[in-house]
Amino acid sequence: MAILKSTSPKRILLLALISSCCMLQSCMAIPTEADLKPNNNMRLVTFFAWADQKDLNKIDWSHFTDAVYEYVDVDPEDGTLVYSWPDNALSDFVNKTKSHDVHPWIAVVGKWPNSTFFPTIESSSRQLFIKNLIDFCNSYGLYGVNLDIEPISDAATFSDFIVELATSFENSNLKLSIAVESKNLNVLPYAAAYLDWIDVMAYDIYYTVGYPEHSTYEDSIQAIDLYFQGGIPKNKLLLGIPFYGRDAATGFFRYDYIANKYAPSPGANSVSEPSVPGGIIWFNGSDLVRQKTKYVIEHGYLGVAVYKAPLNIENGKSLLNSITEQLLTGTTRQGS
Template sequence: MFAHFVDLQKSIDYLKGCNLHLNNFLLNLLIICITAWGCSVGGNSDSDDVVNSGHSDFNKYPKGFKVIGYLPTWGDFDRNLSVADFSKLTHVNIAFGNPDSDGNLEDNLNDDQVAAVVLKAKENNVKVSISLGGAIAPPYEDFLNIDNRTDFVADLVAYVEQHDLDGIDIDIEGDNIPANYEEFVTDLALKLKSEKLLTAALGLWYSDQISDVALAQFDWINVMSYDATGPWAPDVIGQHSSYAKAEEDLNHFMMRGVPSVKLILGVPFYGYDFKYNTSERMGISYKEIVNEYPGAENSDRLDKIYYNGINTITEKVRLVKKRDAGGIMIWEITQDVESSDNRSLLRAIYQEVFHSVLK
């Protein structure tokens, strides 16, 4: 699904070679425009990251930069939706929708709740996808085998159409990835309408289970650049989402042949407190950290609590821009303080994306 990609030099060469009879001033002006953040050659409003689906962004950020937030379905969903700030997002992934024993998506959300997400998204020029999978998803192997796959794909496409969604995000992880994952995403890519999105959330630790053919089906990849350690390794105390890991993860997928603009760097809005040894107590939201510890937003560590503060999040946004990657993904958006708060990570992302444009 990776669309044709026009790099800077080709764009400049194209302009120089065109018989446009432009004087030198206009030609130089055009070249400057191409090199500036936010200008592009071609007619795609999603910038040169051109999703092959033709599903353009709303240009909320320069150069089609994406800010994608996962919206959790567990807990009090209506409250989750209420506190989630869509104004600084370009995309929301509802996490999660998973099949029941018959292959139908679970009723995590009723139709009215899905409609409420879509309505809030439209009011904020945000696209909405349903995300399948997650770390504790049910087994997918039976649904994706040759006997059931056609019906399952058809049910997914119908769900997207019925609920006026913009696409599907695949977050099937680790041991839950069946041997026919490639066939599944290929079939799904073919059946989704051209204007719909097909994306994936992938981690470095199991990426060797995803074939190059499968990678090529996705409009972009949400790189889960976090959880280098955590409750499953309580003796490995330290940062779970470092800047170095972000570099490593982007490098890995680029070496796999994924264009940088198709890579969305995932950042955590949570941390781990290693003074505990159970997952229920170890996980802690960024909101809880900064509300309990004044000034914590300016650090990445408090005693045995490891997380990402404003400075690291800002540096990761700069890394994305330096690498010409596609944007930032957030896990997950209800874990932040309000974006009007100076401690907000979403606010920091928003400000840094525009920094080079406004300064």
């Protein structure tokens, strides 16, 4: 027969205190970076350029899943990659992002009328370009390539090249993504399966003098919905959100500059500035950014891409916080 020993009141109190301390310590455990990433396999992407290199160690990388370094172009004569930053700049970026479990990408850009992208893929140097791109990515330990071609002159040619490039990447385990304009369907549905994600750049939507409200809620939702309605699965689509403002003459204003100088309220999307064309700077405020992110989550899209983290401000007016607060809530997502 077992003998039960009585426990004194002091011993009971001590055991209770120990139990309470253990529970408190568990509740106060410091979250890991994995805990700070978006829920439901969503993506949070930022772009980053050599001009931002001074901010590399200032950015809170913990919430991001992917980061895109800008940029390389290509010489159509021989498919050589062309860039102006020192080699260690990209290496430092790759090391920093990987240390925070963020996928590092390189952007191949074609933002101007004189871009060499389309002349290259339509020339005999096409295969050399692909080989050089693979070698470049492997040498730096990059996760993949982001094609940022503006404008897309031929969606079918572009889509065919996406399929070819992604297929060529398979042996190197490289990924492919694209950033696209928001007014037209720039990629065809059959190519979407070959892409990791598609950033619908829902800013500078009407990039003309006299239209400074370049990224309203309505225009942004219409932009991402355009791609879904055009046959692109929601689980491939990111909504692009700007961390900058515009005036009536398309002047560019960093969000951290706006926040520091004008201290706008969370609901404000413009500030008065008599010295700029039109007298107003238009931007995305905290509430608007939160509303856009909420739409992305509730409608089953893949996530958000920001342009760009170095333009943010790390205080109570942080746009990044407005996004991550939504992405971490675990809001129920619709099917894609």
